Amino acid sequence: MRMEQYKTVLEGGTGEIVEKKSRFIATVRPVKNEEEALAFLEEMRKKYWDARHNCYAYSIGKNREFTRCSDDGEPSGTAGRPMLDVILGEDIYNVAVVVTRYFGGVLLGTGGLVRAYSKAVQEGLAGSLVIEKKKGISLKVTTDYTGIGKIQYIAGERQIPILDSEYTDKVVLKLLVPDAETEAVQKAITEGTNGRAGMEKEKELYFAKVNGEVLTFED
Template identity: 75%
Template sequence: MLEKYKTVYEGGEGEMVEKKSRFIATVRPVSTEEEALAFIEEMKKKYWDARHNCYVYSVGKNREYTRCSDDGEPSGTAGRPMLDVILGEDIYNVAAVVTRYFGGVLLGTGGLVRAYSGSLQEGLKDSTVIEKIHGISMEIITDYTGIGKIQYIAGEKGLPILSSEYTDRVTLQLLIPADQVQAVEKAVTEGTSGRAKMKKEKDLYYAVIDGEVKVFDD
């Protein structure tokens, strides 16, 4: 699993005009190649009267499904520059279509590359791009004498407490970055003199969005 990766949480749109040609970039988060292809068809239907609907998508933690298309533009002037933007920004699980309404003036190879890559960059600026972090949800059971120390450790390390239950003992569910699990286990063990019981529950990804922690199952 990737320890962390960037992806689009909410898609957006960007637009630029180059020598009377209008370029409209639409960005969308996708989790499968099927979703990406359906999105591309959706954009082709929406902009059916446009000269070109060039696209790019990259799906999978290892970019297993990565494709781009010039859709009739000169080879290498649209799809590949768009892919270079996605790879340059290091964004995963994303699809984008850049629609061109021809303005009657030829742009040349360099102009097309700048227009397609530039409009996609504008589309990404309008999107919400997040960083997903590989984490472990861990259940910690302790007596009341240990809860203060565990809360201190969580606060010091910035670990979100997903849930808490207070009965004759305290049960907490902590969200821990995968690369910090051993350090947290050691700190909790030492801080509670070995009285706290810890159990890893599951691997997950999480992100901080507008100051709040959101958990993902991917």
């Protein structure tokens, strides 16, 4: 089951807050599986070996099959769960977050801890590149030179990126078509070229627009 679209992290980042002299450092990392999440957690524990706590939360899989969190010695329910709640609330998939706490000598109380860990994760996500992946296909279109202008016009009008083009005795274009528009695009190309263009669904993929550029993903 492939999701139509989902939010995830393209590039992880960090965020930091200070509450009553305690430092909370959030590190965010995209992860594909639980092994990557656990390796990331180990990496953070080594990096911040002298910290009082390294609390974590992660959610992996299209159905959030691997979703875990840990308070790492903080009072139960004051760190890991609030961190996870931020991830779930933002509806982000395949992400792991570690919040490192350097204790400042002042107790924050349970409410203060919940707020601090939640805020740290929000800062970490703000420092990361969060993208929305949408489901699409690579549509291979084969045409003669008389049909090329019409196909390029249809692609431009519908804002469909051309992933690749090949010019020999015929023209082969690979179009990135959102799932929901596949039938309409195929119909427009068939009508626009009087049925002369050959079309073949090459593969399913996900795509995202990042800073005006279209990126494709095989997941």
